[in-house]
Amino acid sequence: MITFVWAEDENGLIGSKGDLPWHLPADMHFFKKVTLTGDVVMGRKTLESIPNPPLKNRENYVLTSKKSLDFKGGVICHSKEDVLEKTRHSKKPLHVIGGVSLFELFKNDVDRLYRTVIHETFKGETYMPAIDYSQFELIEEEEGAIDSKNKHPHTFQIYKRK
Template sequence: MLAYVWAEDENRLIGKDDELPWRLPGDVKFFKDVTMRGDIVMGRDTYETIPKRPLKGRRNIVLTHREDYDGNGAIIVHSKEEILRLHEHSGEDFYIIGGATLFEMFENEVDELYRTVIHESFNGDTYFPGDFDYSKFERVKYWDGVVDDKNIYPHTFEVWKRIRE
């Protein structure tokens, strides 16, 4: 199974200067709970935003065009085809966590979506693809996140599954 895991604001914003434009511990917990079930796949820019890389408890797979890139313990790949071969042979679920280029790249292959919608608008420079076709998916679960002194923004967690014809 291939899945996306991400958080976005009301305008599909997912990043600012290679970082999240918000702090939301509840979303971090959701992200960890979901991604601990398999391997995580990301682009190099996304990987380099992780302070203590690679993320523990799961294989980190990083897509880069740099042939000599040192992933500091991550598995380095150089193409979409390489990721799909790894996925086919691993038997693990793959969770694609960004950036926007990978979300565009795997739109036709992804099976599930794990999305956090933050009900605010932020300033930033990176957006989830605006032409993503949600009509190919069914939202199967959603719930409101807890708003408290640490999670100050209203937010909703969603799980979507591809509709099989």
Template sequence: MLAAIWAQDEQGTIGKENRLPWHLPNDLKFFKQMTEDNTIVMGRKTFEGMGSRPLPNRQTIVLTRDKEYRAEGVIVFHTVEEVLEYAKTFAGITFISGGSAVYEDFLPYCDVLYRTVINHSFEGDTKFPAVAWDEWTLINLSEGEQDENNHYAYQFETYQRKVIAE
């Protein structure tokens, strides 16, 4: 199964200089909980923005056009098709996890979307690509808990692709 997972602000901002423009520990916990023992796919810039190291307890795929690119502890793929073939044979969930161009490339193939919406606007240079929301059904919505470490109101949303009758 292929799924996309991301956090965004009210304006669709997802990044600033290849990093998250906010600090929301509960969303990071959610990301960890969802992706552990699965695979995450990200572009080279996103990977390098995370310090060029794979996250523990999950397989990391870095997608790049650079045929010479190497990084320790990750699989490097160069095409969408390679990732799709991998996802077909992987027993768990293959999560698309950034950046914007990678999300755009894979949205047509995703079965599920996991979106965290932060009820605040942040300065950023990267937006999530347009989603044809009429192709998706909201199947879960839960309010995030605000506390001394999670300063913004936010909610977790799960969408499933609608089945088109033939």
């Protein structure tokens, strides 16, 4: 099973200068809870945005065209086919966690979407590629709690492919 895991604002913004444009610990908790169920695949820029990689307790695959990338603690792949071949025998979900080019690359293969919608707008330059939600069914939705650490209204959504 292939999933997408991401957070976006009301306009589909997912990043600003290689980072998240918001601080929302509840989303980080949701991300961790989901991705600990399987392995993750990310692009090089997403890898570089993670403090102290690799993500612990899950296999980390990095899809990059850079032949010289050195990444201890994970598996380097140079094509979608390479990722699919290396994960072929795994019974765990493969969670695509970014960036935009990976979401584009896997959009016809994704089975489940784990989306956090932050009900505000932020400044940034990186947007989630369009997803045809008519191909998916919303199976779970939960409003996130607003508190002193989570100041932005947000909703967690899970979709499965029809």
